[in-house]
Each structure stands twice: as C-alpha cells, then as structure tokens.
Amino acid sequence: DGGITQSPKYLFRKEGQNVTLSCEQNLNHDAMYWYRQDPGQGLRLIYYSQIVNDFQKGDIAEGYSVSREKKESFPLTVTSAQKNPTAFYLCASSTTGGFPGYTFGSGTRLTVV
C-alpha cells in the first residue's frame, strides 16, 4: 500500500544535540513538506520541496535543515540552534498541484530531555 512513513515515532534529544527525523513516501508525489504542531497553534510550515535537490524555507525554518536527494525521501534535521524543539512533527506529501490535499505521515513526537 502507498503511504508516508515517518520514523521514529518518539525521539528524545539532549541539549546541544542534532537529531534527524526520517520521512519516506511511495506515493510518487513530487512535493513534500514538514510541519510542526504545538498545542493550540495548529500546523506551522518548516520546509517544503517541489522537486529533487530543491527546497524552500517555510514560516519557521530557523534551527532546522532538510535535504531532498531522492524523490521518496525528505529528512528533517533539528539542530542545536532550535531552542524550543519539543513538538509533534508531521511530514506530508502531495502532487505538485497540491490536489486533492496532502497525505500525512503518522508523525514524530520530539522531546528535549
């Protein structure tokens, strides 16, 4: 079955540590996205990519980095520069036109310890 796989489901980060969240899709979608969800704040866009080897910053890109070396994969690195990384991270994909809507992965819950 086609879908998006995010791993790990839960991740714990120590202060000053970089961590990478995995996102893989087999839907043959061109566009992929990373969102952050905090309680009461909805979904905020971190980075998005329309094609391989190209990506753009979203609304809250500071402290994050991404790569898009393969169509199927769009990993997100949360760097030590991100001062408040505890959140629920959602990866999504869509056709280039964005229709009809995004398909979301199951999410990664990141906690700073």
Place this chain on the structure above:
Amino acid sequence: QKEVEQNSGPLSVPEGAIASLNCTYSDRGSQSFFWYRQYSGKSPELIMFIYSNGDKEDGRFTAQLNKASQYVSLLIRDSQPSDSATYLCAVSSSGTYKYIFGTGTRLKVLA
C-alpha cells in the same frame, strides 16, 4: 499575514445531532479548501475538499463554501462519539500549492 481562523472549542453536541464547524480566511485569492480530522496524538486525515461556491456532500459530511464572505464550513450529520476529534481547516495560499492551516476546532459528541 494570510490567516485562517477557527473557534478552538470545544464544541459539544449530543449523539445524533448536526455538528457545524466554521472557518474564515483572509486571502481572497485562495482557491482550494480542505477539512482534516485529527484524533488526539494522531496525524491529520483528509475528509473533505471543496473548490467551488456552494455545498459538497459526502456521506454524513457536507462542506459549504462562500468565497464572497471568505467562509467555509463543515456539517456533520447524525454525529457519533467516534466523530469526537479536532477538525482542521486548510486553505490554499494564492499562487502557490501551500496550505495555511487553522488552529482547529475540538468537537465532542456526547453519547
């Protein structure tokens, strides 16, 4: 700043009633409108999308769009306890395929 606004709730309705969820948006150029359902601790799931003014029905769900008033709504008929979740409204940003999400309305269906 392009915005999508929703009442955070909770909206409580008795089982079997109609639940009405509302969303307003600021970008007059928006073309696509989506409703996602999100259960606690889970990822959002697309339940309805609408592009044209008027109503669109799918089973117990009806999406209503009024572009002149910049208003989109979701009606859930014969509400069930399993409908209890947070409903996110998403609106396309004009000229792009990015979506702007509202903060969601929490719906509680009381058995």
